Amino acid sequence: MASYYYELKRGHIGTDVRRLQNFLIDQGIDLQFGADGDFGPATRSAVKEFQQTQGLPTNGVFASEEAAVAVGLGYRNTCFQEPIPRTPFEIQDALKFPKKPANLQRPTQRISDELFGEFRFRYTPTPSSPQRIEILDGWVADSIVTAPVSQLVNMVDRQSSTPRLMTSGEIRCHRLAAPRIQALFAAWEAAGLSDRVLYYVGCFNPRLKRGTTNPSRSNLSNHSWGSAFDINSQENWIGRPDAVIGARGCLRELVRIANEEGFYWGGHFGNKDGMHFEIAEL
Ligand SMILES: [Zn+2]
The missing domain is CATH 1.10.101.10 (PGBD-like superfamily/PGBD)
Structure with missing residues (x-):
C-alpha cells in the first residue's frame, strides 16, 4: 500500500x-x-x-x-x-530548516516607515483586541487597497472564529504590497506549491505586536502597514516550532521562493513566527 x-x-x-x-x-x-x-x-x-x-x-x-x-x-x-521520505538521508534533507536569506534583512518599523509611509496612531484596545490601534490622518484611505489574489479564490479565511470561503480571493493590503503579494502567490503556484497554503489568516491589521501593550512605534506590528500576511497559523504558531516537511501545514518549502521575491519569513525571527511572511524590500 x-x-x-x-x-x-x-x-x-x-x-x-x-x-x-x-x-x-x-x-x-x-x-x-x-x-x-x-x-x-x-x-x-x-x-x-x-x-x-x-x-x-x-x-x-x-x-x-x-x-x-x-x-x-x-x-x-x-x-x-x-x-x-523513507531513507535516513531523505528524511534528514526533508526536515531541514530553511536557511536565513543572504539577500534580506528582517524589516524593522523604521524600514516599514521608509517603504510604506509613516503614520500617526492612537492605542484603542478592546477586551477582544488588546493590541488594537487606530491609524490617523487618512493614512489608511491613502495606502490600503483591496486586491485580488487568484490563488486565494475559494481559500478558507480563518481571521475570525467562524471560517469562511474567500469567494473573490480579495485581501486588504498596502497598495505597494499588492503586486508583490500577487507575484509571490503566482511564483508559489508556478513551483507547484500552492496546496501548501491551507488557509489564510489576514494581512492589513492595525495593531501592536501580539502580547505587547506599550504603544511605542517599536511595538507596532508590520501588519499595521499591510505589508505582512499570515497563513497556516495553527500549525506554525508564534513561539512554537514550525511544522516540519511531511507534517500538515508545513510552510518550509515556500520560504526559498518567498526570499527570492523579497519576503522575509517569520520562522527566521528570534521569537519564531512561522505563519508570517512580510515584505523586506521593494
Ligand atoms: Zn503575522
Missing part, C-alpha cells in the same frame, strides 16, 4: 479538507454545510459513512487506508499523493 502524508480529522481547516469534502459529496454522501473547508461533526459523519460503505473501521478519521481506497475512486489531494 502506498504511504501517505498526514491524516485529516475533526478540527482541521483548509483546502485539503475542502478537497476531501468535495470527494465525499461526489461519492453521493450528504454533507450538511457543503465543502466549507471545516472538518466538523458533519464531515466526521460523512467520513464514517464512507468508511462503512468501504468496510473500514468507522472512526471518522481520514487516514492512509481511507486515502488508498479513495484514490482508487478518483480522489486527488496532493498532500496525500506523496510518500513520506
Whole structure:
C-alpha cells in the first residue's frame, strides 16, 4: 500500500479538507454545510459513512487506508499523493530548516516607515483586541487597497472564529504590497506549491505586536502597514516550532521562493513566527 502524508480529522481547516469534502459529496454522501473547508461533526459523519460503505473501521478519521481506497475512486489531494521520505538521508534533507536569506534583512518599523509611509496612531484596545490601534490622518484611505489574489479564490479565511470561503480571493493590503503579494502567490503556484497554503489568516491589521501593550512605534506590528500576511497559523504558531516537511501545514518549502521575491519569513525571527511572511524590500 502506498504511504501517505498526514491524516485529516475533526478540527482541521483548509483546502485539503475542502478537497476531501468535495470527494465525499461526489461519492453521493450528504454533507450538511457543503465543502466549507471545516472538518466538523458533519464531515466526521460523512467520513464514517464512507468508511462503512468501504468496510473500514468507522472512526471518522481520514487516514492512509481511507486515502488508498479513495484514490482508487478518483480522489486527488496532493498532500496525500506523496510518500513520506523513507531513507535516513531523505528524511534528514526533508526536515531541514530553511536557511536565513543572504539577500534580506528582517524589516524593522523604521524600514516599514521608509517603504510604506509613516503614520500617526492612537492605542484603542478592546477586551477582544488588546493590541488594537487606530491609524490617523487618512493614512489608511491613502495606502490600503483591496486586491485580488487568484490563488486565494475559494481559500478558507480563518481571521475570525467562524471560517469562511474567500469567494473573490480579495485581501486588504498596502497598495505597494499588492503586486508583490500577487507575484509571490503566482511564483508559489508556478513551483507547484500552492496546496501548501491551507488557509489564510489576514494581512492589513492595525495593531501592536501580539502580547505587547506599550504603544511605542517599536511595538507596532508590520501588519499595521499591510505589508505582512499570515497563513497556516495553527500549525506554525508564534513561539512554537514550525511544522516540519511531511507534517500538515508545513510552510518550509515556500520560504526559498518567498526570499527570492523579497519576503522575509517569520520562522527566521528570534521569537519564531512561522505563519508570517512580510515584505523586506521593494
Ligand atoms: Zn503575522
